[in-house]
Amino acid sequence: MLTVTEARERILSHFSANPTENIPLASARNRILAADIFADGDHPPFDNSAVDGFALRAEDTSASSVTLNVVADIPAGTTPKVSLQPGEAARIMTGAQLPHGADSVIMVEDTGAQHHGTGTNAPNTVTLAKQMQAGENIRTSGSDIRAGEMILKQGRTLKAQDLGMLAVLGVAEVPVYQKARVALLSSGDELLDVNEPLQPGKIRDANSYSLAAAIESAGAEVIRLGVAKDTRESVTHLLNKAAEASADLILSSAGVSVGAFDFIKEVIDSNGKMDFWKVNMRPGKPLAFGKYGGIPFIGLPGNPVSAFVGFEIFVRPVLERVNGQMDGSRRTVRVRAEAELHSDGRESYLRAKIRNENGAYFATLTGHQGSGNLLSLVQADALLIIPAGVKCVPAGEEVDAILL
Ligand code: AMP
Ligand code: MG
Secondary structure, eight states, X not given: XXXXXHHHXXXXXXXXXXXXXXXXXXXXXXXXXXXXXXXXSOBSSSOEESSSEEEEOGGXXXXXXXXXXXXXXXXXXXXXXXXOOTTEEXXXXXXXXXXXXXXXXXXXXXXXXXXXXXXXXXXXXXXXXXXXXXXXXXEOTTSSBOTTOEEEOTTOBOOHHHXXXXXXTTOOEEEEEOOOEEEEEEEOTTEEOTTSOOOTTOEEOOHHHHHHHHHHHTTOEEEEEEXXXXXXXXXXXXXHHHHHTTOSEEEEESOOSSOTTXXXXXXXXXXXXXXXXXXXXXXXXXXXEEEETTEEEEEEOSSXXXXXXXXXXXXXXXXXXXXXXXXXXXXXXXXXXXXXXXXXXXXXXXXXXXEEETTEEEEEEOSOOOTTOHHXXXXXXXXXXXXXXXXXXXXXXXXXXXXX
């Protein structure tokens, strides 16, 4: 029997990061950055005003009221043509470039109120209600970012705010890893698609939907192959389609145990090689790994919870590696058991609900932990990990939990 870590390491050793491609910035959200990004220059690129108001020389101001001549009007997006002399000011808008000679900007609210409002012309003079310090209300060039500074690291999952930053830096084409592509099939004569009415002896195919969504949530692309019947021909047909699609991974569920109609192992062996492992874990002890037509193959157990847990433990890390992702999409936290937890001694993944009390997490099981019971997984927001060899965790003790 393999430990979970051994099984995962064995699988991972067959994968490496995909080649990279350049894509338009607008479509880069959730893609994985394939190079470090450095600042192209100083940002902001020029000294500018942080407020709507009047640019001036602080030394011209005093505690008592002062009136300055307004010699220019500087909207955002223009370059000022004046250089302020003693006793002079320029009306200026937020984000507009500071004129030469100015060292501060007084907010319009701190001047004669008549200059307020959209569409008003710059006045000839401005009266100040307060004394200014040099540097006040100015964003100096390079105060946010210095030219050459490292801004975003290779392997990062690009978020909305990262796209804004890449725009600031002028990165129109973003280097990213090509997405992992996963050919997905379910197997079993008992499976019906969601839009078919139930029939005697049949159930609906859950895994095609949960696993496809899980693949997408890991930033990979799904090639949906549907359901293989429990015949050699049907299994062969779908695996050949997977090979033709030159996927990075073929992922199946069910049909790999020792049942009389489990043809997957036989078909894979005919055009590659398959190992059948027992992994010291619950749920999901049986795990198949091999290659078909040169493409790595992972066979998850059929029970919907085992398939889901198997995906999280073995497949998500594979997709992270192929996608070049360094910031994993799942977080593990320490949680305290509300009540005693039990295991049979295998590394166990228990479905639980987490609550946060003053910064500490507490976990309660969501109910029946059978490997076919999808409801308790739906109700859970974490998988508690009971380490191998531990049969009982007393109430109040801490365990690791993977947040879902
Ligand atoms: P098997 O490995 O083929 O013996 O399947 C194990 C169990 O998982 C059986 O009860 C199957 O009916 C169930 N099962 C297999 N595939 C699916 C699926 N795609 N959706 C829901 N249940 C499934
Ligand atoms: Mg089956």
